[in-house]
Amino acid sequence: MLVSDKQNTGKPVEREERISVFDIFKIGVGPSSSHTLGPWRAAQLFLKLLESVSSYDQVISVKVYLFGSLAKTGKGHGTDLAVQLGLSGYDPVTMDTRQIDGIKAAISRNNKLLLNNQKEIDFNPSTCILFQMQESLPFHPNALTFVAALTENETVRETYYSVGGGFVIREEGKEEISAPCVELPFPVDHASDLLAWHRKTGMTISDIVYENEKIWRSESQIRHDLLNIWKVMQESIFHGCHTEGVLAGGLQVKRRAAALNQKLLNGRAYDGYEEWVAAIRSSGSGFKYTLDWLSCFALAVNEENASFSRVVTAPTNGAAGVIPAVLQYYLLFCNGTESDIIKFLLTASEVGCIFKKGATISAAMGGCQAEIGVSSAMAAAGLTEVSGGTVEQCMMAAEIAMEHHLGMTCDPVGGLVQIPCIERNTMGAIKAITASQLAMQSNPENAKVSLDNVVKTMWETALDMNFRYKETSEGGLAVNIPISLSEC
Incomplete structure (x- = not known):
């Protein structure tokens, strides 16, 4: 792909855009x-x-x-x-x-x-x-x-x-x-490229991304660095689930993940992450219980993000809770393994790259569809691969997740990544799981909308969207919530 000056003329710059998984997943500090x-x-x-x-x-x-x-x-x-x-x-x-x-x-x-x-x-x-x-x-x-x-x-x-x-x-x-421009063995600019490489080689999405990533890092380094990405995600979930208080900024938003964590575990004692995970597994079951935890994980990460704590862009900070929540859900309730963590992140990253190249992952350019929508699509594809779905089903899951985020505006109240941003991560996570399950129960050959179709549509929607809904706090909830800010 030739990088384009999308905001101005769309005239290509003579340089191919090659993005590493570690460009999509960056360790950093919130809130944006x-x-x-x-x-x-x-x-x-x-x-x-x-x-x-x-x-x-x-x-x-x-x-x-x-x-x-x-x-x-x-x-x-x-x-x-x-x-x-x-x-x-x-x-x-x-x-x-x-x-x-x-x-x-x-x-x-x-x-x-x-x-x-x-x-x-x-x-x-x-x-x-x-x-x-x-x-x-x-x-x-x-x-x-x-x-x-x-x-x-x-x-x-x-x-x-x-x-x-x-x-x-x-x-x-x-x-x-970003990553230096290199010649990858399996260059991907569009979803159709990814599908073509799969059909030519028989490799999964994570296999293809892994082979490309070896251009930049050794196999041991890739594995180490991906597990470190998950470690930071995991820490943000755990710390967020055990931190109470009110978020800074003047909105007086009370942190909810810690209270929900305590309620779901009903006072059960534990020491550290591993005992906490065991307590979750043994303290309940069923759809409502699982859904509550999914929401809790997403809330936890984005409450941490809003507190200038360390999180991972996935692909952004405002949407940092979706992928950790869905991956934590899979590991806890679907008996995922360490290898699944790596496959999930590799697959999710490629979907993020496709959206970045073909549209945007900037809310200031495309509204919240570019953040929560992309993260949900990424999580849907990653979950589908580790759940045994085909490459076609992974791409279908990503398409479904984004299709139902199209047009989502970015209208943060007070310019803070709190309302509605934190709750939107919970919605993006559940949509990702729903999209994955729909794709797993479907025949992609019958799909009417491709992933490339939805990427193109998302970019056209971004261009049509009024600037007030692009992270300016000049429209939507940002001007309709009667809250007096004491600090902003």
Whole structure:
């Protein structure tokens, strides 16, 4: 596939887009992959640019300009905090998230920032981070520009676009910063490509993705890194199920996963994750019990995400709860194995790649269909493969899941990834399971809608959608909920 400037003319850029499973699943900090993780990564890239053209000792000041959706919902999504953390030299994968509040407070109190943990500069967040509420750059709604003033009246300036899922594009050359462009043994740009490779080789979706991934990593590294992705997902579920309180931001949203966890286990004692899993398995059964736990898992992850905790983009932070919830459901109630975790994630990632290439995974571009819809489609395909479905049934499951998310708007109340975002993850998870079961009981040869059809339709829907429903908090629930924000 040739990467296109979809927002402007659609004119292809002469570069094939090859995406690793670890580009789709990124470890990071909430609450948003496009508004938090992407700007954080952009700040880190700007530090590298500064280092390449000068020394940090020559930097006098830095200003950050936020445009479009980053300006309109940046406060609620923590965009301003993300760029401060990035400029300070912290990494979202490794930093102790418990330090975030203290770092934020110290910068605001002292009006000083330690650039890349090396050079202290004057930095007042209220005057150095500028929200350009009425201005949007044409290439993408999520744009930010860094301007560093150097000694001798020189400046360094660069614009970046956070295009969803933590992916970042630099202004110069419109190049996406992800996995290096390589020649894969089984290149896939459309669902039809995936199906063609399967019919030619007999391999499953996870087999095909695994062979492609070996171009970037060793077999042992792939397995290790995928299990580490699941470990972070698992930790976000467990921690979210055991953390009470009210989410920050002013909406006064009470965390629900911990209370639901306690209610379902009826006071049963346990110590640690493994005993918790055993307690869940032995404390109930039936459809309602299973459904309650599925909701609990999804709520837990996205309550963690809303709390600036560590989660995995799947494919975004706003939709981070769907895939962990469905995978946890399968492992708990369908006796899944470690090998199933790997197959599930490989299969799900390829579906995410197809949507990213053919449409978008950015809510600022396509509304919530691009986040919850894509995550539900990914989870549906992954679940179908580990459940013994054919490649055709996996693709059918992904299509069904997205078909019933088409047109979903992104209208976060107060610009926060809380209402309706957290509950939407529970709905995306149950739709994924329903789509998988429908596909498993169907003959894909009789399907009237293909996965490629629904990807095309999703992109056309995104183009037609009014900008108010694209993560601006200027339409839908965001303007119809009579809630007074005390902090936003």
